[in-house]
Amino acid sequence: MKTLTKKLSEKNKVFIPYIMAGDHQNGLDGLEETVKFLSDLGVSAIEIGVPFSDPVADGPVIELAGLRSLAHGTSLSKIIDKLKSIETDTPLVIMSYFNPIYQYGIENFFEALKGTAVKGVIIPDLPYEHEDFVSKYVDTSDIAFVRLVSLSTDKTRQEQLVKDAEGFIYAVSINGVTGSKNSYEDSLDKHLADLKALSPIPVVTGFGVSTLEDVKRFDKVSDGVIVGSYIVEKLYEGDTEEVADFISKAVDVK
Numbered sequence: 001m002k003t004l005t006k007k008l009s010e011k012n013k014v015f016i017p018y019i020m021a022g023d024h025q026n027g028l029d030g031l032e033e034t035v036k037f038l039s040d041l042g043v044s045a046i047e048i049g050v051p052f053s054d055p056v057a058d059g060p061v062i063e064l065a066g067l068r069s070l071a072h073g074t075s076l077s078k079i080i081d082k083l084k085s086i087e088t089d090t091p092l093v094i095m096s097y098f099n100p101i102y103q104y105g106i107e108n109f110f111e112a113l114k115g116t117a118v119k120g121v122i123i124p125d126l127p128y129e130h131e132d133f134v135s136k137y138v139d140t141s142d143i144a145f146v147r148l149v150s151l152s153t154d155k156t157r158q159e160q161l162v163k164d165a166e167g168f169i170y171a172v173s174i175n176g177v178t179g180s181k182n183s184y185e186d187s188l189d190k191h192l193a194d195l196k197a198l199s200p201i202p203v204v205t206g207f208g209v210s211t212l213e214d215v216k217r218f219d220k221v222s223d224g225v226i227v228g229s230y231i232v233e234k235l236y237e238g239d240t241e242e243v244a245d246f247i248s249k250a251v252d253v254k
């Protein structure tokens, strides 16, 4: 079992904040400070986004954060260099579209992350059928390849996806881009509970989670939450106190 799977399975409830690498007034030099800030609040893991020029699944908040980060000159290779010097017990999960990793070199990517705090990777545009691009390197490293399950994933495919899965299952709560939530579908809670019953590893719900009510709801029907847009926006606006207050309450939801 990989470190990420083990650490998250030990948790009563999982709370994972998402941040965009390089979206800080000091660009990537601010990454370590943000990681420490979040990790001191007791989060289960930290998802670190790699900015990309064509982020198909990103809503407006994350997309803008990516553009700001790119304007600071952020690249995957600079992020990896930075991650080599960041020490933390909190597992880090890189969220990148496939193209930057492909350009960097898939083997180099996994090789460069050995010995860093990165224990997982999410590649939202690399479907199950194409995992063999990375599986050789995933299998020989301690990095978990995190799979996404959407609302439209049927039971047969869910069974396929949870089999041999590591880290956690990323349950996408809406049919849409990050940050958007008009209202959740009525069937969502049952979908999550069914998925949780199938999955041997934690099922963590993300997309549109931005209030303590959301956190409570998804902590009941799944194993925890991922919060991106809310945190990215508040950190950018400099509302660190509000973020700290939200996260300390969210990690404590019973």
Ligand SMILES: O=P(O)(O)OC[C@@H](O)[C@@H](O)c1c[nH]c2ccccc12
Binding pocket: 018, 047, 049, 057, 058, 062, 095, 124, 177, 178, 179, 180, 206, 207, 208, 209, 226, 227, 228, 229, 230
């Ligand atoms: O922003 P939200 O709605 O809180 O959702 C998390 C999400 O931003 C983060 O996990 C993420 C950012 N970009 C993505 C692309 C695909 C899947 C997930 C993501």
